[in-house]
Amino acid sequence: MNLDLFLQYVVAGITYGTIYGIVAIGFNIIYNTTGIINFAQGEFVMLGGMTAVTLARVLPLPAAILVAVLVTTVVGALIEILFIRWLRHPSVLRMIVITIGLSILIREVALHIWGEGVRALPYFTGTSVTSIRLGGVYISPQVLWVVGISAVVVAILGGFFRYTLLGMQMRACAANRDAARLCGISAKNMVTLSFMLSAGIGALGGCIVSPITYVSYDSGVPLAIKGFTVAILGGLGNSAASAGAGMLLGILESFSVSVLPAAYKDVISVAILLVILFVRPSGLFGSAEVARLKEF
Amino acid sequence: MRKQGLQIAGFAAVVAAIQLATFLTGNVYHLTQLTMSAYYSLVVLGLCILTGYAGQISIGHAGFFAIGGYLSALLTTHNFSAHGGRVVSGLAAMGILARRPDLYGGELLTVHPWPACILAVFAAVAVAYAIGGPVLKLKGHYLAMATLGFGIIVYRIVLGTELVGAADGIYDVPAFPLLPGIAVSGKSSLRVMNYYVAWGFVILGMVFLMNLVRSRVGRALASIHGAEDAAEAMGIPTARYKLKIFVVSAAFAAVAGVLLTHYNGGIGPSESSVMKSVRYLAIVAIGGMANLWGALFMSLILNYLSLRGYFGSFDDAVFGVILILIMLFAHEGLLRRQLLDQIRGAVIRRGGGDDP
Amino acid sequence: MTLLSIRDVSRRFGGIQAVDNVSFDVPHGAITAVIGPNGAGKTTLFHLISGFLRPDRGSVVFGGAEILGLMPHQIAAKGMARTFQQTRLFPKMTVLENILVGRHLHSRGGFVACMLHLPFTRREERAVREAGREILEFLGLSGQADAEAVRLSYGQQRMVELGRALACEPRVLLLDEPAAGLNMRETAEMGRLISRIRERNVTILLVEHDMSLVMDISDEIVVLSYGQKIAEDVPSAIQRDPEVIRIYLGEGDA
Ligand SMILES: Nc1ncnc2c1ncn2[C@@H]1O[C@H](COP(=O)(O)OP(=O)(O)OP(=O)(O)O)[C@@H](O)[C@H]1O
Ligand SMILES: [Mg+2]
Numbered sequence: 001m002n003l004d005l006f007l008q009y010v011v012a013g014i015t016y017g018t019i020y021g022i023v024a025i026g027f028n029i030i031y032n033t034t035g036i037i038n039f040a041q042g043e044f045v046m047l048g049g050m051t052a053v054t055l056a057r058v059l060p061l062p063a064a065i066l067v068a069v070l071v072t073t074v075v076g077a078l079i080e081i082l083f084i085r086w087l088r089h090p091s092v093l094r095m096i097v098i099t100i101g102l103s104i105l106i107r108e109v110a111l112h113i114w115g116e117g118v119r120a121l122p123y124f125t126g127t128s129v130t131s132i133r134l135g136g137v138y139i140s141p142q143v144l145w146v147v148g149i150s151a152v153v154v155a156i157l158g159g160f161f162r163y164t165l166l167g168m169q170m171r172a173c174a175a176n177r178d179a180a181r182l183c184g185i186s187a188k189n190m191v192t193l194s195f196m197l198s199a200g201i202g203a204l205g206g207c208i209v210s211p212i213t214y215v216s217y218d219s220g221v222p223l224a225i226k227g228f229t230v231a232i233l234g235g236l237g238n239s240a241a242s243a244g245a246g247m248l249l250g251i252l253e254s255f256s257v258s259v260l261p262a263a264y265k266d267v268i269s270v271a272i273l274l275v276i277l278f279v280r281p282s283g284l285f286g287s288a289e290v291a292r293l294k295e296f
Numbered sequence: 297m298r299k300q301g302l303q304i305a306g307f308a309a310v311v312a313a314i315q316l317a318t319f320l321t322g323n324v325y326h327l328t329q330l331t332m333s334a335y336y337s338l339v340v341l342g343l344c345i346l347t348g349y350a351g352q353i354s355i356g357h358a359g360f361f362a363i364g365g366y367l368s369a370l371l372t373t374h375n376f377s378a379h380g381g382r383v384v385s386g387l388a389a390m391g392i393l394a395r396r397p398d399l400y401g402g403e404l405l406t407v408h409p410w411p412a413c414i415l416a417v418f419a420a421v422a423v424a425y426a427i428g429g430p431v432l433k434l435k436g437h438y439l440a441m442a443t444l445g446f447g448i449i450v451y452r453i454v455l456g457t458e459l460v461g462a463a464d465g466i467y468d469v470p471a472f473p474l475l476p477g478i479a480v481s482g483k484s485s486l487r488v489m490n491y492y493v494a495w496g497f498v499i500l501g502m503v504f505l506m507n508l509v510r511s512r513v514g515r516a517l518a519s520i521h522g523a524e525d526a527a528e529a530m531g532i533p534t535a536r537y538k539l540k541i542f543v544v545s546a547a548f549a550a551v552a553g554v555l556l557t558h559y560n561g562g563i564g565p566s567e568s569s570v571m572k573s574v575r576y577l578a579i580v581a582i583g584g585m586a587n588l589w590g591a592l593f594m595s596l597i598l599n600y601l602s603l604r605g606y607f608g609s610f611d612d613a614v615f616g617v618i619l620i621l622i623m624l625f626a627h628e629g630l631l632r633r634q635l636l637d638q639i640r641g642a643v644i645r646r647g648g649g650d651d652p
Numbered sequence: 653m654t655l656l657s658i659r660d661v662s663r664r665f666g667g668i669q670a671v672d673n674v675s676f677d678v679p680h681g682a683i684t685a686v687i688g689p690n691g692a693g694k695t696t697l698f699h700l701i702s703g704f705l706r707p708d709r710g711s712v713v714f715g716g717a718e719i720l721g722l723m724p725h726q727i728a729a730k731g732m733a734r735t736f737q738q739t740r741l742f743p744k745m746t747v748l749e750n751i752l753v754g755r756h757l758h759s760r761g762g763f764v765a766c767m768l769h770l771p772f773t774r775r776e777e778r779a780v781r782e783a784g785r786e787i788l789e790f791l792g793l794s795g796q797a798d799a800e801a802v803r804l805s806y807g808q809q810r811m812v813e814l815g816r817a818l819a820c821e822p823r824v825l826l827l828d829e830p831a832a833g834l835n836m837r838e839t840a841e842m843g844r845l846i847s848r849i850r851e852r853n854v855t856i857l858l859v860e861h862d863m864s865l866v867m868d869i870s871d872e873i874v875v876l877s878y879g880q881k882i883a884e885d886v887p888s889a890i891q892r893d894p895e896v897i898r899i900y901l902g903e904g905d906a
Contacts, residue, residue: 037437083624091627092436093353097581098623100355100574104616112609221570225448228441263456270445270452277442278430504767511766511773512759512780515745519753522742525704529736530820531728531757540763586744 007137009254015143015212017250018150019045022205023227024234024242025157026198032174032237033187033194036095040079040103041202042224043110048072048203049215050110053119061122065207069200075106076199080192103220110217118216121207128211146208153201154243170194174237222266229273235283245283300506303589304499311495315488326604327491328482333599334494335556338501340579340595341588342548345505347577348585349514350541351521352432353440355573356447357549360420362568364550365557366454367416368409369466372558377405396470409472413554420550421543428542432535444570451568465564472558480558490559497555498592501548505588517541518586571612578619581627655680655855656732656824661700661710662879663693670696671707672879678824683846683856685866688876689899694859695737697876698826701857702734703727715823729757733822735813737829737859741801747812748797751784754819758783784819791815791845807838814845824855831862843869867891875899 023041030038052068059067083098090098123130124145131138161167172180173190181187206215213219230249234241249269256268276283318326343357376384376393384405387393394408407415431442454460461467471481479486480493508514519527520534528534557563566572579598583590598615601607607614656678663671671693678684686694699705701712703724712720719727733754742750759780761773788794791811796804801812810830817825830846831839843865850856850869860866866873866887873890875883883893890896 037441039440083620087624093351094623094627096353096437096440097577098620101578101616101620101623104571104574104612105620108610108613108616222448225441225445232438232441261456263462264452267449267452267456270448273445274427274430274442274449277434277438277445281434281438507769508763508767511769511777512756512761513763513766515749515753516756518745518749519742522744523740525724526736526740526742526816527753528704528724529702529728529734530753530816531725532753533723533725544763 004136007135009258010251011137011139011143013251013254014247015146015209015250016253017230017247018146019205019209019213019223019246020226020230020249021243021246022150022153022201023223024230024246025154025239026202026205027227027231028237028239028242029194029198029201031231033170033191034084036084036099037228038195038198039096039099039224040106040220041198041227042220042222043103043106044072044076044199044202044220045206045223046110046215046217046220047075047106047199047206049121049206049210049219050114050119050217051203052207053121053210053215054114056121061124064121065204068207069203072203073196073200076195076197077192079199080195084195085188085192103224107217107220114217116217118214119210120214121210123211124208140212142208142211146212149204149208150243153204154239157197157201157239166193225273226266226269229269229276232273232276232281233283238283241283300510304503304506307502307592308495308499311492311499315491324487325484326600327487329600329603330596331487331491331494331559332556332603333596334491334498335552335559336576336599337498337592337595338552338555339549339576340583340591341498341501341505342545342552343576344580344583344585344588344591345508345517346541346545347580348583348587348591349509349521350517350538352538352542353577354443354542354545355440355570355577356443356445356450357545357576358568358570358572359447359450360424360546360549361553361556361572362450362454362563362565363420363423364416364553365563365567366460366466366553367419368412368554369469369557369563370460371407371412371415372409372470373404373406373466373468375404375406377403399468406470409470409558413472416554417547417550420553421547424543424546425539428539428546429535432538432542444573447568447570447573451565451570454568455565461564463565465562465567466557467562469557469561469563472555480555482559482561494555494559497551502588502592509588513537521586571615574619575615578615578622582618582622653680654678655715656701656857657713658697658701659711659713661697661707661712663696663700663705663707665696669879671700671876673710674876674879674881675710676874676881676884678855678857679872680855681850681853682871683850683858683869684872684874685858685860685870686874686876687860687863687866692876693879694876695828696879698734698828698857698859702732702826728820728822731821731823732826733817733820733824734826735810735817735828735830737832739806739809739813741809741813741816743800743802745801746798747793747801747804748781748784748788750801750812751787751815751819752780754787754816755780755783757820787815787819790818790848807834807841810834810838810842811845814842814849818849818854822854824857825849827856827858827860829859829861831860831865839865 023045026041026044027037030036048068051071052064055064055067079102083102123142125141131140161171169180169185170190170193172183172185173187177187226249230242230245233249234245249272252272253265253269257265260268314330315327318324339357339361343354347353384393388405392408392411393405395403395405398404427446431439434442455462471479473479474493478489478493480490516527516532516537519530519532520537524534579595580591583594602611654677659675661671661674674697686697688694696705700707703719703722707720711718714730714732719730742753759776761776765773785794785797788797793808793811796808801809804812814827814830827846831842834842839862846856847869858870870887873885873887874881875890875896877899883890883896885893
């Protein structure tokens with residue numbers, strides 16, 4: 001393999017990895033405030049992408065993306081309000097099954113709205129053949145959009161959690177629900193907010209990659225499992241590490257295609273998930289001691 | 297024990313009554329879907345004991361079903377005559393390989409269904425043993441994700457492998473001669489017999505599992521579900537018990553996979569899809585989690601309705617909705633004694649008025 | 653004669669030295685109590701002895717054999733049973749069934765035998781139920797045999813947990829605060845029960861905060877504070893030990 005090809009693989013890996021990172025951050029936001037792993041996380045990405053594609057026919061692209069993100073955010077809020085909010089001390093098993101049910105439901109609704117077809121947004125700048133030469137590699141400008149927008153999102157999110165009152169309240173909830181409630185923070189609203197944030201970010205991710213990866217009603221599950229792999233790889237709840245872990249998985253996956261048939265691509269990333277769960281469930285950067293406490 | 301015998305006899309009577317009803321109403325072709333429901337019920341029962349009783353969730357049981365079904369299908373359809381060699385002729389002499397005519401008048405040298413079936417179930421059991429150790433150390437979300445991951449791996453492999461027909465799956469799988477005169481086969485002339493064979497397997501499985509539940513081992517499994525550390529303190533080797541019940545439940549799925557594949561004459565990748573695994577889990581949940589009879593009846597009804605196409609294009613959606621509703625409003629399951637008691641209590645209260 | 657011998661056992665959690673170089677012997681047939689203020693490391697010590705936690709250092713010898721590093725169920729099989737500070741009854745099981753789980757080590761039917769319901773498992777099951785009912789009789793809970801265990805009063809739940817451990821027919825029984833949360837009448841009842849268990853030739857190691865109970869029934873007392881053993885003696889001597897008095901009185905001021 002020459003250097004150019006090598007770099008080409010890296011770029012492809014980074015593109016996919018960014019999205020895995022975004023899905024992982026979505027997992028983390030909800031996990032941190034509720035202790036729930038939302039199995040429907042991938043569905044937010046699909047929903048965002050599909051809605052934007054439809055809207056892009058009547059609206060200018062930025063407006064279509066904006067509305068798609070808002071719509072998905074509302075869906076996120078509705079899900080929390082209708083299905084999660086009023087449950088009292090639900091068991092882990094129950095939460096798993098409910099979010100799996102929601103994932104099926106969203107997927108089936110999408111199937112009935114949009115059919116089985118594969119769709120994509122137009123490239124934000126240029127077309128699928130436009131490319132920029134950077135060093136020895138040709139990069140689609142869309143890759144720069146994906147990485148750029150994701151970086152901005154991660155930065156804004158970091159700022160939100162660190163500097164805004166709302167963000168700090170959410171963190172307080174994550175650290176200790178009861179204490180936060182005593183300080184007058186509405187834990188329930190924070191949970192709703194975390195579902196909205198997580199849905200919105202997922203939807204945005206779905207919009208920005210759809211020109212490259214395409215989107216169809218059933219693209220949610222693979223994204224969810226890979227996003228979860230990344231979340232575990234980075235240590236559940238640790239969003240900064242997720243971004244890095246996303247790149248790692250994306251690149252591994254992209255190189256796997258050079259040794260194994262492309263049909264087995266998903267096998268690789270899921271196998272990585274299993275291996276991590278077996279040998280280091282605390283993630284690459286987490287401590288084993290902390291992970292043991294999280295054995296819910 | 298007496299009660300258990302009566303329950304089984306009652307269920308056998310229901311099975312016979314259904315057959316009689318289809319005969320009298322001239323709906324004999326419904327038996328095909330009812331037979332398929334029976335094999336899916338075997339998977340559900342195995343999962344019920346694992347998830348409902350021992351408390352270990354699995355969202356990957358379609359994977360074990362597929363390992364059984366695919367392996368048996370592959371071995372009984374792959375033509376070995378081209379391979380030649382001493383090994384092949386030796387196997388043929390031992391009766392492991394058997395000659396049979398193909399559809400076009402030629403001759404095939406394939407593995408006899410019996411050794412194929414044994415090998416297929418054995419392979420599923422071996423896989424369950426191998427992954428069960430590390431997987432069952434996990435709890436909660438991690439366990440769910442790991443089993444889901446296993447299911448996805450099996451699905452992706454069968455979907456991506458030409459040898460097993462990729463997206464088309466394997467077809468022209470021969471009938472399975474269980475005993476002289478009894479064959480698992482989709483031939484319409486054997487429809488009634490196969491209906492009874494299939495439900496016979498279910499009843500047999502049910503007897504085994506009911507015995508297990510009411511035994512020392514069953515109590516140990518339930519105690520692992522209830523409080524794993526306390527179970528360990530009582531001297532129960534929790535890791536080994538979890539592994540064993542995982543293997544038992546995988547074996548149920550694999551046997552079902554083998555038999556249904558021979559009944560249908562083929563198997564496709566959708567049998568290993570995540571949605572199938574979720575469906576099995578949904579049925580266990582609807583049946584009441586730790587409730588073998590509930591799971592069995594729900595499996596009979598829902599699989600039958602689904603296979604007959606009553607849910608139309610909303611097939612998966614129906615299971616999704618039921619799953620959510622059950623988990624939201626009756627997460628102990630529908631068919632459970634407490635609920636009946638509650639209803640009875642409500643009725644009595646309304647009727648009696650002065651009940652405390 | 654020493655049945656259980658704890659030697660230089662230590663365990664650290666992050667910055668906390670929960671158990672610090674503790675050594676003592678549990679004589680056969682006696683009631684030995686471990687006392688100490690909250691957070692002294694008593695429960696951690698129990699977890700170390702019964703195999704639920706691995707110590708950083710030390711050794712535990714039970715009936716002449718090293719048991720450190722064994723799994724909890726292996727230690728249980730050697731004749732050690734325990735209860736938990738927080739009641740750990742099996743929900744969705746009746747009182748009798750809870751007790752029957754305790755008979756696990758005294759029956760053998762495996763997966764296949766149980767699935768086939770072989771004659772020997774039937775005989776075994778009858779014997780197990782017999783033994784279970786005897787234990788209920790001993791606890792005075794025969795009337796509650798078929799009630800769901802977690803629906804009993806708190807005091808009765810603790811009794812069931814004790815009975816479940818007793819069903820293991822252990823050589824040594826570790827009780828972590830058996831009287832915590834019990835009222836005075838129930839505490840007295842629990843004390844009587846523990847004494848009667850000792851009469852059945854069961855060695856008892858006990859953690860308890862209720863001083864009158866401890867002084868009443870124990871033969872030997874070990875005092876822990878901040879993970880360290882600071883005293884070990886007969887009850888009357890412990891009551892007069894200035895260091896122990898300081899710790900217990902000082903705790904109130906802090
Ligand atoms: N799993 C753990 N992780 C971290 N710290 C722990 C853990 N278990 C116990 N500790 C700490 O070790 C110390 C000893 O705790 P332990 O529960 O053994 O005390 P105890 O004597 O049983 O107290 P109590 O009388 O309140 O039951 C405490 O400071 C506790 O916070
Ligand atoms: Mg304690």
